[in-house]
Amino acid sequence: MMHSKRPNDAVRIGPTDRQTAAIDRAVANRRMIGRQVEAAAADEGRAWYAIRTRVNCEKAVDKTMVDAGIGTWLPLRKVEGKVRRGRMLPASYQPVIWGLLFVHVAMNGEAWHGLMSIKHVLAVLGDDSGPKPVIEKEFNRFRSMVTLGVYGDKPAGWKPMVGEYAVIGAGAAFGQGAMVNGFKGRRRDRVLVTLFGGSMPFEVPLAILVKP
Structure with a gap:
């Protein structure tokens, strides 16, 4: 074999x-x-x-x-x-x-x-x-706010509608314009914010949105 x-x-x-x-x-x-x-x-x-x-x-x-x-x-x-x-x-x-x-x-x-x-x-x-x-000025302002711990809600007494423009009245994105993209829960809004050179979804408390 x-x-x-x-x-x-x-x-x-x-x-x-x-x-x-x-x-x-x-x-x-x-x-x-x-x-x-x-x-x-x-x-x-x-x-x-x-x-x-x-x-x-x-x-x-x-x-x-x-x-x-x-x-x-x-x-x-x-x-x-x-x-x-x-x-x-x-x-x-x-x-x-x-x-x-x-x-x-x-x-x-x-x-x-x-x-x-x-x-x-x-x-x-x-x-x-x-x-x-x-933008350097915007970046330095944001770093200062983080360093100092400047956060918190600011009662607004105004509830925007979906698609309406608002301004963030407190917190890290203070003064930024935002468009309300939807709601999440009773106290928070889901908004689209122009932030640091680009648009990104950013969830913020409803209480800090103020009318422009």
Whole structure:
């Protein structure tokens, strides 16, 4: 009885040409993303930009940016601990505006692609022409408000209708114009605010909306 001397095909078979090509593309893509993120971290021509992240992912995105050498500022405020189910929960730090993070980058096409490749990043705020740097005066005013902890509700005694324009009368976005996009619950409005160079959904208490 003759036995084949060929080794077991299952042992000798490696990646197919198609699989090898896919692996090569994935490696090249990772290298390209790395170069793009490095471009965002370049020193020359830096400015502050506002980026939108997934809610509750602000700190994760902030850490990824810092690890990549990109300057960031995540506005946080201290929230005192609460008693829940008989337990005292410790104080925590939460974003002043959920889904908002500032980055100090040299923005160009390559840098933009690098930022957008980072997990949980949704957009770089801007207009139809592209990302827009944050106006320095507006940015410094906002930083001062966060540093001083200037927040709180301001009773308005006026309830706008959906599609009506209003002005935010207190809190981090004080003085910003807003269009009411809908309601959430009894005390909060879901509004679309022009904020830091771009439009983004921003939930604010109904009590702080005032008539323009």
